[in-house]
Amino acid sequence: MIWSVIVPAVFFVLSLSMMNICDKRFKKKKEKNNTLKMLIFSACLTGGAMLLLSAIAISNMPNGKSGISPIAATLTCTAVLGSVLVKRYDAPKLARFLKGCAVCACVLFAAEVLLFNGKSFTKQALDQTVSSADITPGANAADNGDGSYTITGDSYLQLSNLPQETRVISVKLSTDKNSNPFDLTLGLTDGDFTINPVTVQHKYTRGQDCEIMMSFKPFGDIRKVNINILHSSLPVTVKDIRALSAAPYHFSLLRFTVLLAIAALLLAIKCFKLYEIGYDSKKRSHIIAVAVMTALCAMSAFMFRYPDAKARDYTGAEKFMDDPYAMTLDAFVKDLDYLDIQPDEKLLQMEDPYSIDDRNALGVSYQWDYAFYNGHYYTYFGVGPVIAFYYPYYKLTGKFPHMASANNFFAFFGILFMCLSMLALIKLLKIKKPNLVLLLSLLPASTAAMGFWNLANEIDRYTLPSVSGLCFLMLCLFTGMTAVTTEKKWLKPLLLVIGGSALAFSVSCRPTTAFGAAVLVPFFVGILLDKKQKLTFRLAQAASFVVPLIIGAALIMRYNSARFGSAFEFGTAYQLTVNNIKADRLDLTKFPAAIMHFFLQLPQFKNAFPFFASTTNPMENYGSYSYTAIGIGALVLPLVTIGLFFLPEAYGPKTKELTDRRRRQFLTICLVMPVVLAWLEFCLSGYITHYVFDLTPLLTFAAMIGIFRSCTAPASQKRRYILSGVSMALTMVFTLCIALNWFTGSLARHFPQLLEKAEDLMIFWR
Template sequence: MKRLKEDNLKHFFAEETLKKYSVVFIIILAVMLICELFIFNFKWVNSAFDKKVDAEMTLSGINESGTDLKFTSDSATIEYKNLNEELKYLYFKPGSNKGGVADITLSAVDEANSSYFSAPSRTVLTDVKSSEYIRLRFSGEVKDFKITVNGMNGKTISKDNIGLNVRVPLMFSWIRFLLLSLTLMLLYVLRPKSFVYNYKTDLSKNWQRIVTLALVAIQIITFWNMIHWNTGVLEWHKSYEHHRQYYSLIDAIKEAHLYLDFEPSSALKNMDNPYDFRERYAQNVAFKWDHAYYDGKYYVYFGAAPAILLYLPYNLITGNDLPNYIAVFIFGIMIMIGILLLLWEIIKKWFRNTPFALYLLLSVVFGAAACLAYAVQKPDFYLVPSLGAIMFGLFGLAFWLSAERKNEDGTTSLISWRLAVGSACVAIIAGCRPQLLIVTVFGIILFWNSVFKERTLFSKKSLKQTVAVCLPFVIVGAAVMWYNYARFGSPFDFGANYNLTTNDMTKRGFVWGRTGLGIFTYLLQPFNMDAVFPFIHDFNAATVYQGLTLTEMLMGGVLWLYPILVIGLYGAFKKNSFSDRRSYRFVYFSVIFAVILAILDAQMAGLLTRYFTDFVWIAFIGTIITAFAYYEMLRDNEHSRRKFAGIILTFSVITLVLCFLSIFAHTEDSIMKANPTLYFTVQHLIAFWM
């Protein structure tokens, strides 16, 4: 009987039925409920029978008035003498109103230390209740105990806001419970043995369109909420002039000129070298930070396309300036759609057996790693042209891929309007971030046979298609070259070298000594990891390069931060795994282009986190195609297919987790400083053991 029950149970869980999934989901909910009550709230359980310790306080930098304590020093202390008690918990609430915050350092004389031993400092906030209850780990009985309080000068709290060995209340987090439950349910649905891999991607089916649109809607809502996390950055367009450059450009265009309406100071005009950063400060010269200065005028060296396409219409319609984070949000939405469109065209052309679940999963990972995670952390002006270039690159490649159609006789034909739209999108990249025009080479790969074998492009019989491909480049190229010539006297000078920044970029040049550092830092540098939330942390790049190299706080190389990119790197060395040589060339050149762009960014500007957006999305194209190709190749080997699906799922989850953690890891313009309530709420939800 027992054996029969076991067989029935195995059979039940082996079958892909709605009943089984219902049971599994109920189990997940039950397990998560138990975890939320007894693991994530272990302090509540652990302190259930504790008795509060009442002891006399010795105060320094604090005035006592009845039951109130008023802090009169930036560094005040509260000391308990001769306790001789085992201390398990400290309760410290830095105020009775919202917004209270303090940094506290706890010290003790215990059985292992005859003089004060200090633990690492902790931040406590009235808006984050879990931060107020601190688990103490001193050795044995504590004789003396001291609390050093920073950041509360002038504040008053009640004595009841401080307690030793208090009972920690139950702090049930519905957000944590629901998110973890839904995540585990989703992972179960996406496990390699799941039925979802039986459904091939086919967006001509209504149910797949509905699911895809639902995913886009969820991403948009999530992105909109997350983009508001770093509240400090949202207001930069109001307070920092260099974040208002598109506004200044729009004002100039409306007045029918290209220079900005700022008259450079006479001191700047009279300098022998106005680009000498140290000399400007030595002479106390007034200047516009990060603006292009040329021939006695200020200009915007950032691509003008976003200003014309977004900022100008908004200004003309509303009379106001478009907040930069809104531009980031708009481009972010279009990038989500562009990724789905590009992946769909790749599937239609080369990998018809790709599961719908894989299509959706990789589209989400693609967007998060390529740019959207960084956009959440810093949705500022500098990101706008980069996101615009990525968006146009995605749509351009998608339309180019969709332009080629197989005829019934086996020949191919090209759809002119799709060619034209694709070329227009790619060409507009020049008006956003010119170095990303490197994706034009993908067009050469794609249409190589059309030009040299089938003669359906650049031949007498294909004049219409040839015009469709070339005319957008001619029009946009002419506009961009005129724009450059009108400002800087050369059609090929975009003006970035005239930037008034920390160094003279007119003398920067191309130095091979920076190449190795750029490749290592951007691609191969391991991240800095420890046991403190957010577990990965930014750091300064180390170098002994004897010259000028510009760096900011970095996170690590992209192969560490986005490990799923290893799949594309692997595919670049597996030529015979691709049935269509063009798909392999996309993979191979995506890796080459990523390396080239990393070198160019290191040479032209330096080592900055935001430049990841230049090449990660291109590298991701190779990863996507490799993943689809291998899944296609293994479709007749069920065991290997499931194993590979597990690899993709594992790399995807790790990449998404690292993307999320990286949002909180930046110390420059960090969320921790701008929005401490959010930062420490997330910290305590994840690092519940604190």
């Protein structure tokens, strides 16, 4: 409680000192005595409120002696006394801002004690350790003799003779750092369900030396409580089980600070009318703001850095079967056009090795999802990541990189080039002063919508081609768009060479991703038809882009021919996978299913935090087998949906101006190409999350144009402005929830306790 008195008193003294200093520099607007009275009143009122809240916590909540946070009290007093002090000087906007911050800080401070910790109010302060005599372990649960239990499989601990005022069970868990998240549920028998326990709480946790609180509301008498641990990949140790009458009180400084920062940001936008500021690419402050946001977006890739991504020693004898790109590099080093893997003799003798039923019937040992052709193993995955990252890494270090390192590398640069592409697009389409706040918000929202966070999180052999292909696509778009707009003639060919090379690399990573470069076609055609430039210069520009692309395509076709005897065969037809890929054909009857999966498929709603997960929703009327796995539709992303809702504004009235024609052509490609790609991919490959991210870049670009053109006058378009901002925030939150629910992802491994911490911050009512 002492902080409730000390902090306001200290800030009162500091405020007086600041007032005396400022009075010497600024013209006084009111009498000093009035300001002094207001400072005294505000300090006393703030201190009294803090003292009352602290007393409520101490007297009515378990562990309430932790009281209030001195840092939160400091921030609150800063806002309150600052709002009083600034009224003395001629700064009306700042005064409104600080007043709003003061109100928000006081409300959040009270909410932290009374609302967010409301579940801790109790008249009976029960905190009792459950005795071992009252714990009955189930199968796969062993008593360690020291009050702890080790769970080695799906099992439970049954608690009996609990005090009737028990409303919370506290469990301390510990497990190996490599454990995947598992299900922790609470089953209850009471006056309603007397025999079979009913599940009253369900949580996901990694069990990394954490304490989990699970609340329940019994009907009548408590009979027994089961603590169930399900789907754990490694042994889990359960210790210190406690029965409490309410969850322990905890003033969350993190939650208070985050909410106050969000409130302050929104107040700053309103009070200083930041929503009226249009982005000026020549203004230094705008350049710095966008550069900082671009850097933050790019560095967000490191949130997904895999903690154990260490380089691997290489002598030539290793078989990195978990990494087809490492095996391809191994073949390069050994000057082989096939992988150095000896196939099973049974596989060599099979008439149709691509039939999974025949392989299983004969008991054939084979490498899953590798390509098999003419007695040798190959990889059908694009060679781009090997050339761009694996091979240079090996030459520099003498070691083979971890796949996660490659994924993180391409995610970082892909996000960087994406931000640069969006800025280049603004200039290319001559979008007049797009709203600065929306632009700064759009960059991280697009990082989420285009799939970079998902691809950085779900690291495996299938996502690396997507994230690397996206990286090179964004580099191609950035350099291509910049080449069209730059006035430096010497720079145009250089940028086009880089763009053409990047597109070739994108094709070598994942050909379907490279289709996004089609949006450059109208502008490149415009270069060729621009009669203001000499024909030789126009042809030189075309050659600068096309020649590297042709060279890259020729090398890819030569590589394909050397392996499979066909320039256009990447090896997908020879996959040893779930079905015979040769059975996949283009089929117009699958068009509705493709639209449903790629655009409309909803996430799975779960009863435990983070509540959203990618889902499998196969249909039964495809007419033939189609591979379908977990994923979400592109239109589930709020940014894409809201942005496309503004399409009429994006297209605008039809005029004869060249810029308008180019914008309309660009938008048409952004809308048509994803539909075509969805159908092609569903027919030839099927459906899974990372396939959707071949579509989202173009859809996000279209959404961006719609939002900017619909919010040209935010003062009179408040609903559109707010709706656009909310859609961006929801897209980021939704994407992170999906990432959190991918329990084996790099985000969960990088931050082992993030799942529990995030739930404690957000789900405060239970």
